[in-house]
Amino acid sequence: MSSRLDALPPGPFARLADLLGGTAPGKEPISLALGDPSGAVPDFVKAAMDQNIASFGNYPAITGTADWRQAAADWLNRRFALGEAIDPEKHVLPLNGTREGLFLSLPPLLPEEKGGGRPIVAMPNPFYQVYAAGSLVAGAEPLYVAATEASGFLPDYAGLPEATLKRIAAVYICSPSNPEGAVANDAYWRRLFALAEAHDFVVLADECYADIYFGEPPLGALTARLNQSGGLARLLSFHSLSKRSGMPGLRSGIVAGHADLIARLRAFRNVGGPQVPGPILAASAAAWRDEAHVEAGRALYARKMALAQEILGNRMTRPQGGFFVWLKVGNGEDFARRLWREQGVRVLPGAYMGRETEPGTIQSNPGFPYVRIALVSDLVTIRAALERVAETLGTA
Ligand SMILES: Cc1ncc(COP(=O)(O)O)c(C=O)c1O
Structure with a gap:
């Protein structure tokens, strides 16, 4: 065992x-x-599912359908004011909910060693439990970084010692955060990405609560990264219909980010990841297109x-x-x-x-x-x- x-x-x-x-x-x-x-499942979601039921007869592609990719990219570009930065063919992949994506993204991305030791994956503490499971399965050492009232309920990764930072290969960050409901602002994201550049690590931004907010819409990681650097280097951002549409049973999410990272995930998922079934992709595309x-x-x-x-x-x-x-x-x-x-x-x-x-x-x-x-x-x-x-x- x-x-x-x-x-x-x-x-x-x-x-x-x-x-x-x-x-x-x-x-x-x-x-x-x-x-x-x-x-409640909206009628238009049921209709999209029904109209595409025949696709249960075929294996779905790991990249989803062209229609799903377009709907996902359009939503990201619209919700996060990205212009047309998200290219449906390069920057998105469908997930069976964000949980499996958060779990399965590390194995193809993590090096065997980093900074002279076992790679570290840092995560907020407290946190959504899959971050630790994903890190351990990928062979990394999880590092739990306190998110307290004093740190604005977000982890202060920049405050970690240099010797630790150089071993970090990836960090998870959740915004709005579960459990505290804290949102990372522009300054927080910029600091995090600057740290990622300086210490050569990937940022896995779990933003599955991005559409549930009580004031201004939370600034997304994609927006912050694009504004800061003109690109999406070192970033993967995770989104879900579980919270946005209240349909966790649909098991449907998006991973979006830099084209090289997405290509790496696509290759890995193509041999070891779960595809999203055709009727679910059709229902999801309809849900991403609707705001009402x-x-x-x-x-x-x-x-x-x-x-x-x-x-x-x-x-x-x-x-x-x-x-x-x-x-x-x-x-x-x-x-x-x-x-x-x-x-x-x-x-x-x-x-x-x-x-x-x-x-x-x-x-x-x-x-x-x-x-x-x-x-x-x-x-x-x-x-x-x-x-x-x-x-x-x-x-x-
Ligand atoms: C912070 C966080 N991330 C990810 C997930 C997983 O969501 P999904 O249903 O998209 O797999 C949850 C679900 O509770 C969550 O709270």
């Missing part, structure tokens, strides 16, 4: 099941733990976030994007247990998305003081659950 993955703890939801397993819920249970968007359903979804998330603010008051910091509340409670595990026991409400201890920086000391996990609350249920359910959260917080 491979020992590569021994460093991975059980997943956050397995840990949550263990934490609450022996405790009876104090009231009718409501879960705000899982970020499952549960959106996205605006409706965004407006609903804004109402949910306003409701959370109304109930939790200044105990809560409003995120810039995404659909999570990252609530500071002192000890996330204790709070989650108490909330379940007293109120029957399930939330995720922040530590389960992070890593301890001092082994054996859960307090050294930057997620330790927090719980993550997903605002994906309907407004009535969210109100009922958050009123119970407020009671346990003592703010009701």
